[in-house]
Amino acid sequence: MTDQTHTAPIIVGVRFSKVGKIYHFDARKIEALRLGDVVVVETSRGWQLGEVVVVVDDPVAPPEGTWKTLDRLATPKDLMQRQNWQSKELDVVEIARKRLKELRLQGVKIIFSEYSYDGSKLTIFFSSDSEDKVDLKSMRSDMQRVYGPAQVELRQIGPRDVAKVLGGMGACGLETRCCSKFITEFSSISIRMAKEQGISLTPTEITGMCGRLRCCLIYEYDNYVEARKLLPKKNKRVITPDGTGKVIDVSPIREMVLVELAEIGRKEYHKDVLKPADEMEALEAKAQAGCGGGNGGGGGCGGQCQRY
DSSP: OOSSOOOSSOOOEEEEETTTOEEEEEEESSSTTTOEEEEEEETTTEEEEEEEEOOOSOOOOTTTSSBBBOOOOOOOOHHHHHHHHHHTTTHHHHHHHHHHHHHOOOOOOEEEEOOOOOSSSEEEEEEEEESSOOOOOHHHHHHHHHTSSSSEEEOOOOOHHHHHOOOOOOTTSOOSSSHHOOOOOOOOOOHHHHHHHOOOOOOOHHOOTSSSGGGGGTHHHHHHHHHHSSSOOOOOEEEEEEEEEEEEEEEETTTTEEEETTTTEEEEEEEOOOOHHHHHHHHHHHTTTTTTTTTTHHHHHHHHTTOO
8 A cells, every 4th residue: 555645445354353254444544554454443333453454456335325434553552452451351241141140031141242442332242042132221221330431232143143252163073163263254044055965954964053054055055056957857867878767866066867777777877978868759759740851940959959
C-alpha cells in the first residue's frame, strides 16, 4: 500500500479471531498498512482489535452502501490492554454460570465471554436446547450490576458455533474439528448431500459433535453431482461388452457402473463401454421402420442413443 492520501476506498479484510470470518473495511485513514498489521475498528460488539489478512482488489459493495472505516493501527498499549481484559473473561463465565444456576433456567448454557479490547463492552455468549427464544433479561441485569460500567450484552449462538469455540476431536477422528481448524463460515447442509454420495444415513455416520449434519458432507458434493450426470441411473438397462443388463449401483468418482447380467451375474464396467439399451432398441426399431432413410433421419436418431 502507498503512503499517499487516497480518495477512493482501499478495502481490506480483517479477522478478529484465529479461525473467524473475514470482514471488509475501508483502510484509507491508515498509511503504509501491511498484511499482518493489527488495527483498531468499531464493530457491533464494541471496539475490537483485528488482523489485516487480505487486500481486496475488486470488492463488492456492502448492502448498506458503504464500508466501515478502520480507525488506526494498534499500539503496544492497546495489545496489553486487550490481554488484561481477556484474562478476566474466564471469571465472567464462572459467575454467569453460577447466576444461571440460581435462576434455574433449564437448557441454557454459558459458553464463553468476550470483552472489547478497551473493556467498554462485555458480551456473554450462551446456547439453548430449545428452539424458542430465551428470555434472559433478569440475567443481563444481574451481570450489568456486577460488571458495570461495561455495557453487558447476552448473545445466543447455535450448536455449530459452540463446537467451533470448544474445539476438540472431530466425529471422524481428526484431532481438531474442521470448524475449529479452517471453516470460517457455515454452509447449509442437507440429507440429500449424503444420499448423493452414497453415505450411510445412520446418525453416527452423518452427525458431527455439534449434533448437526457434518460440515464435510458438502466438501465433495458438487463433484458427485457432476459425475452422476455422465452415468446411467440405477435400474436403467444398459448394453455392455458382455450383453444387456440392469444397473445395480454406480461409483461416480471412479466412473464405474455395477451391472447385473442374466448370464454372468454382477460385473463392473467403465461408463465409456456402456450404451443405453432402451435408446438403442428404439433406434433399431426406427431404422427397421424406415427411420434411417436417405433423408438423414438415421443421423438424428444416432445423436440420441448416448444419453442416459
